[in-house]
Amino acid sequence: MKRQKDNPEVTVEFFGIVRARTGIAVKKMRGITLGDIIQQVSDDYPDFARDCADGFQLRTGFAANMNGAAFVTDSSTLLAEGDVVMLMSLDAGG
Amino acid sequence: MSAGTQLHGYHGQYLWIDVTTGAWQFRRLPAEVLRNVLGGTGLAVHLLLKDRQSQVDPFDSAAAIVFSFSPLVGSPLTTSAKFSVVSRSPLTGRLNDSLASSGFAIAGKKVGADAIYITGRCSELSVLVIDDSGVRLEAAESLRGKTNSETQSALKQQFGAEYQFATIGPAGEMGVRFATISHDGRHAGRGGSGAVLGSRNLKAIAVQGSHRCTWAHPEQLIEYARDLSRRSFGPATAKYRELGTASNLLTFNRLNVLPTRNFQQGHFEGAEAVSPEAINMVREKTRASCAACTIGCEHLYSIQRPESQETVQVRLEYENLFALGPLCGIDDSGTILEASHLCDEYGIDTISAGGTIAFAMECAERGFLDHPWLRFGSKEAILNAIHRIIQPNDALGRMLAGGSRRMAQEIGHDTIRFAPQVKGLEIPGYDPRGLQMMALGFAVGTRGADHNRSGAYEIDFSEAVDRRNASVESITMAIETEDKAAIMDSLILCKFLRRVFDNFFAESAAMLKLVTGWNMTESEIRSAAVRIITMKKQFNIQSGWTPEEDTLPDRILRQPLPEDPESRLSSEKLQQLITAYNLARGWDADGWVPGDQTGIDAAEPS
Numbered sequence: 001m002k003r004q005k006d007n008p009e010v011t012v013e014f015f016g017i018v019r020a021r022t023g024i025a026v027k028k029m030r031g032i033t034l035g036d037i038i039q040q041v042s043d044d045y046p047d048f049a050r051d052c053a054d055g056f057q058l059r060t061g062f063a064a065n066m067n068g069a070a071f072v073t074d075s076s077t078l079l080a081e082g083d084v085v086m087l088m089s090l091d092a093g094g
Numbered sequence: 095m096s097a098g099t100q101l102h103g104y105h106g107q108y109l110w111i112d113v114t115t116g117a118w119q120f121r122r123l124p125a126e127v128l129r130n131v132l133g134g135t136g137l138a139v140h141l142l143l144k145d146r147q148s149q150v151d152p153f154d155s156a157a158a159i160v161f162s163f164s165p166l167v168g169s170p171l172t173t174s175a176k177f178s179v180v181s182r183s184p185l186t187g188r189l190n191d192s193l194a195s196s197g198f199a200i201a202g203k204k205v206g207a208d209a210i211y212i213t214g215r216c217s218e219l220s221v222l223v224i225d226d227s228g229v230r231l232e233a234a235e236s237l238r239g240k241t242n243s244e245t246q247s248a249l250k251q252q253f254g255a256e257y258q259f260a261t262i263g264p265a266g267e268m269g270v271r272f273a274t275i276s277h278d279g280r281h282a283g284r285g286g287s288g289a290v291l292g293s294r295n296l297k298a299i300a301v302q303g304s305h306r307c308t309w310a311h312p313e314q315l316i317e318y319a320r321d322l323s324r325r326s327f328g329p330a331t332a333k334y335r336e337l338g339t340a341s342n343l344l345t346f347n348r349l350n351v352l353p354t355r356n357f358q359q360g361h362f363e364g365a366e367a368v369s370p371e372a373i374n375m376v377r378e379k380t381r382a383s384c385a386a387c388t389i390g391c392e393h394l395y396s397i398q399r400p401e402s403q404e405t406v407q408v409r410l411e412y413e414n415l416f417a418l419g420p421l422c423g424i425d426d427s428g429t430i431l432e433a434s435h436l437c438d439e440y441g442i443d444t445i446s447a448g449g450t451i452a453f454a455m456e457c458a459e460r461g462f463l464d465h466p467w468l469r470f471g472s473k474e475a476i477l478n479a480i481h482r483i484i485q486p487n488d489a490l491g492r493m494l495a496g497g498s499r500r501m502a503q504e505i506g507h508d509t510i511r512f513a514p515q516v517k518g519l520e521i522p523g524y525d526p527r528g529l530q531m532m533a534l535g536f537a538v539g540t541r542g543a544d545h546n547r548s549g550a551y552e553i554d555f556s557e558a559v560d561r562r563n564a565s566v567e568s569i570t571m572a573i574e575t576e577d578k579a580a581i582m583d584s585l586i587l588c589k590f591l592r593r594v595f596d597n598f599f600a601e602s603a604a605m606l607k608l609v610t611g612w613n614m615t616e617s618e619i620r621s622a623a624v625r626i627i628t629m630k631k632q633f634n635i636q637s638g639w640t641p642e643e644d645t646l647p648d649r650i651l652r653q654p655l656p657e658d659p660e661s662r663l664s665s666e667k668l669q670q671l672i673t674a675y676n677l678a679r680g681w682d683a684d685g686w687v688p689g690d691q692t693g694i695d696a697a698e699p700s
Contacts, residue, residue: 015345017333019371051329061330061593063555068349068658071557088345089333090555 007032008081012041015088018062021047034064035075037085052087063090102310103165103609104128108141109207111229113222113294114155114214118229123208129612130693133164135191136584136626137209138180143629143692148189148636152182152286153269153293155215161260161299162210163203164586165609168307170319172326173588175199175386179260182637183285184293185271185446185497186518186542189633190285193546193583194260195384198277201258204303216295219267221249225257225302234297239264241439242276249298257302263441264484266292270495272446272520276438279409280384283443285519285541310611318608322594323388330593334391335381339412340370342523347420350658351528353521354420355470356452357514357647360525360655364425368415373427380407389590397431408435413545416523417448421514422455423470429477436480446497449520451479453498453513454490462507465490511648517542526650528661529554530564531572534671537644538685540630546589549575562661566674573678577623584626599623624679628691631681641684644672 007030014022022045031037035056042049042056052062056075063071065086079085100106106125111118123137131140138160142148150157159181166174177199183190202210205224212222219238220231237245245261253259258277265273266288273288274281282288291299309315333341343365346352350360366372373379373395383390394407408431418424418433437444451468455475458468468475482491493501498520502513514521519542526533535548545551550572554561559568581602582589595601600616607613614622631639645651646668654662676685 013348015348016337016341017329020336051332059329063557065349069562069660070560071555073557086345086348089341090552 005030007036008079008083010037010079010081010083010085012037013084013086015086017089018048018052018087021045021051031079033075033079034072034077034085037079038075041087058087061090063088101125101128102308102611103169103606104133104307105203105206105208105305107207108209108211109205109224109229110211111222112214113212113216113220113231113296116229116231120207124698127698128165128208129614130622130625131629132581132584132606132622132626133208134162134176134178134584134586135180135193136580136622136629138162138178138191139189139626139629139633140693141209141211142180142182143633143636144694144698146636147182148633150182152184152290155294156213157182157290157293158211158213159287159290159294160209160211161202163199163208164584165606166585166587167199167203169309169609170316170386171587171605172319172323172386172388173384173591174586175384176586176588177202178583178586179275179282179287181287181290183287183518183541184269184289185286188517188542188637188639189540189630190287191541191583191630192275192282192284192287193586194275194277194280194282195387195588196278196280197385198258198260198301200385201303202301203307204305205301206303206305210299212294212296214294219295219297221298221300222296223253223300225300226304237297238267242441243279243439245298246276246278249300253300253302257300259298259300261298261441262288262292262296263439265289265441265495267297268484268486268495269293270442270483271497271500272443272450274441274443276441279438281438281441281443284445284544286443288441309609311608315608318605325594326388326591328594331389331590334389334590337370338391338393338410340393340410340415342412343415344369344371346523349528350655350661351525352420353416353514353523353525355423356421356456356512357521357525357649358456359657360528360661361657362420362423362425365420367425368419368427368430370410370415373410377427384588387588389588391590395431397428397435399435400432406435409438410434413523414444414448417445417520418476421448421452421523422476424473424476425471426473429473433476433480436477440480440484442480442483445522446520447480447483449514450494450498450501451476453501453509454479454494456512457505457509462505462509514647515543516646517643519543521647524551525655525661526646527562527655527663528658529561530663530671531559531561531568533646533650533663533668534564534569534572534675535576537646537668537672538675540627540634547576547579547583548572549579549589549592562658564671566670569671569674569678573675576627577620580623580626581619584622625691625693627679628687629693631685632687632690632692635687641686644685
């Protein structure tokens with residue numbers, strides 16, 4: 001249901017540990033909420049599910065950024081067609 | 095050497111040395127002082143304030159430089175093998191506290207002192223040797239001009255494996271105002287502490303000792319340390335362990351906050367090519383860690399030196415990658431690694447080197463500097479510029495060696511408006527326009543633009559604020575990151591542990607209790623943080639600080655990021671944030687500290 005073709009299509013970009021766990025940099029996905037996307041990535045990439053997410057929620061230390069603007073962690077955040085969802089580690093430093 | 099106190103975790107004394115005369119003595123540190131300032135940076139600032147070092151030119155023979163250890167050094171707590179180097183900065187004229195890691199911290203504390211306070215000037219280039227037989231100076235003329243690795247290798251051969259060394263490269267000898275102090279490939283990097291040591295005619299400090307501190311609750315401490323190590327292996331540190339800090343590059347680039355071509359842009363078209371993800375595909379990599387560290391954040395890449403064809407290992411961090419790469423328009427990883435290697439060997443701070451060279455490149459491109467070869471993106475230019483920083487008779491090199499603020503003052507033409515610095519310290523790789531809590535941290539930082547004394551970028555990278563339009567309601571969160579940093583720099587612990595703790599201040603109190611036996615509360619640890627930050631501010635006030643210094647370059651305050659026009663920060667907006675910050679700190683609106691909050695007791699023994 002979450003991947004239904006009438007759901008908004010978004011571009012998901014992967015950075016840092018999230019990219020390391022999935023092995024991909026960018027992917028087109030469909031979902032109604034941020035949680036739908038996280039759950040699908042978890043289903044498709046077990047290493048991501050193990051280290052970065054807890055079901056449809058990101059673990060502490062990880063965040064999603066919507067369209068290069070706001071950071072969100074709320075899984076119920078609604079997606080719109082064409083959104084860009086960036087999944088990343090929160091830590092900076094160095 | 096005699097130590098001997100009833101304290102746990104501390105020796106209860108510091109080692110005072112005058113290298114002019116060779117005189118030295120242990121001076122007592124009362125328990126109440128240690129409890130107030132903890133150790134590390136807090137302790138060093140206390141000692142410098144007590145001697146009114148804030149008013150002494152850092153190159154004057156009367157100036158002091160303090161190597162300060164901490165109650166946790168030598169304990170089994172992961173990442174605790176760190177030391178702080180504190181003095182007045184020759185780059186900023188304000189307080190400079192830099193930290194480095196590993197064996198020097200452990201061996202240095204074992205000389206029987208919680209800090210080593212050095213003043214005076216040697217009559218010839220020397221090595222300061224501190225060991226169980228006392229303190230002495232040995233001639234080091236044969237080391238003049240040697241790089242850091244050459245110096246450390248020669249000293250190891252001369253003194254043996256039981257000694258640990260802090261060294262300067264040619265840059266420190268020559269007074270480059272952003273020269274570093276190095277130990278085993280790690281650097282107390284920012285603010286020019288290497289030049290301060292060089293001005294004492296000290297090429298190196300060698301330490302060896304056998305004085306261990308006791309722990310108040312050793313069995314529980316070992317158990318706690320085991321648990322902390324276990325937690326440090328988890329996902330909270332995976333990024334550092336697996337990818338290193340350089341993995342910030344593509345994230346920052348995507349968010350348009352990767353400073354590029356001297357902060358003219360926030361996005362670098364060549365970022366993918368120099369990202370660690372790309373470098374990993376083509377270069378051999380190894381990992382390393384500091385002594386007593388379970389995180390292992392260091393990622394070393396092999397390069398072949400252009401002239402000697404020798405293969406060497408180069409540490410790549412986000413900051414040297416950004417500063418010697420996108421900031422100078424360089425999209426070639428080999429050039430960035432070679433530039434990093436040169437900085438490490440010459441003993442130069444990579445952030446200030448990159449910032450100053452990027453500034454010079456823009457000045458040359460705009461016709462303010464008659465060096466047409468200095469062009470953004472030129473591999474030859476960045477390497478040539480680094481070489482020239484340590485050439486004694488090179489006019490451009492002498493300008494670069496003063497940092498971007500001095501260079502702008504020399505060039506004129508109002509170039510100061512795009513010199514990438516705060517208080518003279520070059521800005522790290524976080525564009526303040528798109529990270530506005532970090533902008534505040536840079537502006538009010540006591541040592542200038544700094545990402546290790548304020549961790550406010552953590553707030554920007556969260557849903558707590560709009561990073562492109564920060565509000566005064568978020569000030570307390572930015573302050574909390576500064577307070578955490580003050581404790582981490584005084585206890586001392588690595589900042590990469592910060593997400594491992596559920597309640598950092600409470601766990602700090604717990605760790606301190608296991609080591610020292612003190613029943614300090616979370617609230618007392620928080621108070622210590624505020625005290626240390628206020629002491630640092632008071633050092634700056636005594637050294638001539640004025641509120642006008644707490645600002646950002648004109649470019650940052652007038653030009654939005656071209657790739658993201660919503661990332662704009664006006665001077666009025668920044669001033670609102672600064673005023674709110676000052677008031678929240680309990681200072682006046684301009685940032686003056688009411689009364690004497692140095693905590694210096696005139697009756698304290700010296």
